[in-house]
Amino acid sequence: MVAGGMPERPYEAPPEPTGNYMNTNTGLGKKYLTIADSEELRMGDNDGDFTVSFALRYGDNDGNWNNMLHKGNSDGERTPAMWRYPGQNGIHARITGPNNGNDGVDKSGNLDYGVWTYITYLKKGRTLSVWYDGVKDSEKALAGPITSNNGPLYFGGDPWYYSCVNADFDNLQIHMKALSDEEIQVTATGAILFNDELVLAYDFGSIIDGVV
Numbered sequence: 001m002v003a004g005g006m007p008e009r010p011y012e013a014p015p016e017p018t019g020n021y022m023n024t025n026t027g028l029g030k031k032y033l034t035i036a037d038s039e040e041l042r043m044g045d046n047d048g049d050f051t052v053s054f055a056l057r058y059g060d061n062d063g064n065w066n067n068m069l070h071k072g073n074s075d076g077e078r079t080p081a082m083w084r085y086p087g088q089n090g091i092h093a094r095i096t097g098p099n100n101g102n103d104g105v106d107k108s109g110n111l112d113y114g115v116w117t118y119i120t121y122l123k124k125g126r127t128l129s130v131w132y133d134g135v136k137d138s139e140k141a142l143a144g145p146i147t148s149n150n151g152p153l154y155f156g157g158d159p160w161y162y163s164c165v166n167a168d169f170d171n172l173q174i175h176m177k178a179l180s181d182e183e184i185q186v187t188a189t190g191a192i193l194f195n196d197e198l199v200l201a202y203d204f205g206s207i208i209d210g211v212v
Contacts, residue, residue: 020204021055021170024156024163032067032157033202037150040199041174043071044079044095044123047145049178052080052121053187054155058113059166063087066165069121070158073151076101080121084164089113093121093130099144104128108138118171118188124178134181134188155202174200 024031035041043050052069066084068091071077076096083092090107097103108130111117120131123146129139155172157163171190177197179187186193192201 021168022156022204024059024165024167024169031163033155035153035155035200035202037071037152040176041071041153042148042150043174043176044146045148047147048176049124050080051123051175051177051179051184051187052172053174053179053184053193054119054172055116055168055170055190056111056119057116057168058084058089058111058164059168061087061089061113062162062165064162065092066163066167067154067158067161068164068167068169069153069155070160071151071153072096072149075158075160077149077151078102078104079146079148080123081158082119082121083161091119091130093128093138095123095128095142095146096149097142097144097146100142103140103142103146105130105138105140108132116168116170118190120179120184120187122178122184131184131188134185153200170204172200172202173198 063086065086068082070081078094078096081094085092085107089110094104118133122129126142127139130137156169173192175197176199
């Protein structure tokens with residue numbers, strides 16, 4: 001680890017996203033992108049593996065639980081879900097299962113303000129891990145199998161928590177498999193990894209400012 005909690009990178013830092021992106025310039029508010037449920041988006045169905053990848057650039061910190069991604073019909077459905085830890089810049093990555101409705105990584109390493117970072121949320125077997133720029137930062141052994149849900153996918157925030165304040169998001173992609181280390185490093189360049197398990201890719205063809 002280096003100063004500030006960021007993991008050492010074994011290769012040159014990946015490029016920043018180019019073009020357009022989504023900004024949650026909300027003050028204290030709830031602004032986010034909503035993606036309707038589909039069978040293809042039911043991550044963790046039959047305890048299956050999956051990977052969520054996106055680019056994130058932090059803005060301000062308001063000291064609240066700031067949601068950045070959440071799929072579910074209620075706060076209690078959390079496969080998957082991610083928050084910025086209150087008053088800090090680590091990520092609270094959660095997942096729901098019959099043995100633990102709120103399992104996962106409590107807090108990953110802190111991220112820097114104003115710097116693009118490629119985030120990976122990886123469910124692989126009985127482990128949930130969070131990666132920064134293609135490097136594993138944190139992981140947690142899960143209590144048991146996980147459960148999927150048929151709720152919407154919220155990106156940049158959710159209906160139950162404040163969104164990340166003035167944060168930027170880009171290059172969202174979801175794969176219904178546990179990506180390999182090499183594949184994660186591809187997504188950490190901002191490239192969309194096209195394969196049979198890719199079920200969602202969103203690179204924001206126009207700037208989306210405070211989508212509800």
